[in-house]
Every structure is written in structure tokens, then in C-alpha cells.
Amino acid sequence: MEGDLQKFKADFFKALAHPLRIRILEVLSEGERNVNELQTALGSEGSAVSQQLAVLRAKNLVNSFKEGTTVVYSLRDPLLTELLAVARRIFDNHLVEAISLLEGIRNEK
Template sequence: MSTPLYQLKAEFFKTLGHPARIRVLELLSEREHAVAEMLPKVGVEPAHLSQQLAVLRRANLVASRKEGSTVHYSLTSPHISELLGVAREILSGVLAGQAELLVGLQADRSEAEPPPA
């Protein structure tokens, strides 16, 4: 019995559901990075970054290659960058809508309040 596609999608999005993992994927969307390069940009302890990279590797979202003692990571598919771009567009639209709502609420409040004496 195979796993339904919606369940696989849910697992995929769970894998993406950590800020450090999203930050790693954003960095790798730009170019390949060594682990040491990512550490200050992700802002987590080395052990924590290793854990997050292992999760991404198990999900086949990133690939690693070793050059001497340095491990470099890259995305396994350009579609990951596209997905992050679409997420940015969605969030921009949501936040713009919330900003408009806030402006409307503030205008309603100022109209409802009596002028200061």
C-alpha cells in the first residue's frame, strides 16, 4: 500500500518547518556553501547546524561533497529555490493585506475617538 500524495506533501512541509533549515536553503539557493560559511549566517551552534543539515540530506533536499576536511552543501534541485520564492510572494501578499487592514483599523479608531479637550 503506497502513501497518499497529500501525506507525502505534509511530511515534506514538516521538513521545511524549521527556521534554521529555511535559512540554510535560502543560502544554498544563492550558491554552494561550506558548513563554516553557513554557521554565522544561520546563527546556530555547529552541532545544531549539523543536525539540520542531516535532516535536509535525509529528505534529499541538499547534497554534500567533501573537499579535504571541508564539507560543501548544495541544493539537489532548483525547484527548491523556486518554492522559497513563491513562499516569499505569498507572505508579501499576506503582509500587505495585513498592513492595509491595520491602516483601516487605525483610521476607524481615530474617527470613533472624540477629539482631545
């Protein structure tokens, strides 16, 4: 059972291992969007967005449903929003540390 959890985590993080997929999840954390809305928000072409949405769907990170002829996407689990926020805080912490290090180097001169 323990190995199953690590496999799930590894597969989960592999699904997040692309900048465009992360950006798609960030946009979807603001609410449901169709492909055209995602393309506009991301400033990316349709084939790239569709390809990454397919990966996110396959890994059960996003839901999709048809609204007429349009497919609408949403986050499958609202905890993804929290995960992205935590990742942002970790990034900010690393950035603060790097800035402090650079300021220390600059002050040594």
C-alpha cells in the same frame, strides 16, 4: 498512488517546518557552502546547523560532497529556490493585507 503523493508532500513540508532549515535552504539557494560558511552566514552555532543539515540530508533536500576534509552542501533541486520565493511572495501578500487592515482600523478612529 494518490495517497503516496500526499504522503510525500506532507513529509516534504515537515522537513521545511523549522526556521533554521528554511534559512539554510535560502543560503544554499545562493550557492554551495560548507558548514563553517553556513554557520557564519546564519550566525548560528555548529551543532544546531549540523543537526538541521542532517534532517535536510535525510529528506533528500540537500546534497553533500567532500572536498578534502570539508563537506560542501548544495540544494538537491533548484526548484527549492522557486518554492522559497513563492513562500516569500505569500508572506508579503499577508503582510500587505495586515497593513491595510491596520490602516483601516486607524482611519476609523
